[in-house]
Amino acid sequence: MSAATHAAWRPLPSVALLLAVLLVGTGLLATDLLAIRVSGDEIAAREGLADSLQRAIDKTLAAAAPAKSAPEGSGAVLPGESPTIAAAALQGAVIDIVQNRGAEVLSTEPNAEGRADNEIENAQATGAGLRPIRLDVTFDARIEDAQAILFAIETGHPVMIVDRLQLTPARQLDGQSDSDPLLHLVMALHGYWRAP
CATH class of the missing domain: 1.20.5 (Single alpha-helices involved in coiled-coils or other helix-helix interfaces)
Structure with missing residues (x-):
């Protein structure tokens, strides 16, 4: 090259x-x-x-937010001139909460008083002029709705306290997924009434 x-x-x-x-x-x-x-x-x-x-x-x-705020002057106790009217007010408040959260109320009934724990509680509350009004409620709800119902009951007015809660699977509906099951709930709760 x-x-x-x-x-x-x-x-x-x-x-x-x-x-x-x-x-x-x-x-x-x-x-x-x-x-x-x-x-x-x-x-x-x-x-x-x-x-x-x-x-x-x-x-x-x-x-989970309460359905409505407490009316002016409603306070923590159940309204009414008698225990029967207070029980009806408690029943109405619970039914409103349950139905507003999309659940189905199956039954409500006053809870029989006279158990030993009720007698002790009655004696303590009577000193303050309060009387417990008890109610059993049975309803079907989905898990999220049941949580919202419990939250609304325990944080709303009048004051309501859940004494016992029993959860079981409810009937399965057609097309219902296992990830969002329907629950059958039996709840015992009470509120307080003060004689006028």
Whole structure:
């Protein structure tokens, strides 16, 4: 080979090296851009999940909030001129709470007094002029609705206290999923009445 031909071939390895560097750099840049795109898709998916979780939290909080605030002057005790009227007020308040949360009330009945724990409680409450009014309520509800009902009962006005709660699976409805079962609840609760 002549010196002129040798000089013409000399830049060829440099050009090939330059092209290789450019191709590798472009490949790395494309890989980085693809990784950024995948990260963007992951961020969008996580934002969607966060939005759906926030909606579920908002729905749960809205369902758990008391249906209505206590009327002016209602206080913590049951209203009424007699224990019978107070029992009817307790029954009405509980039915409203249960039905407002989408559950089905199956039965309500006054709870028989006279058990030993009632006698002790009656003696303690009588000193303050209060008398416990007891009620048994049976209803069917989904888990989230049952939680909202318990929250509303125990935080609302008049003051109601759950003494006993029995949960069993209720009948299965067509198309009902196992992830959202219907529960059969039997609840014993009481509120207090003060003689006028």
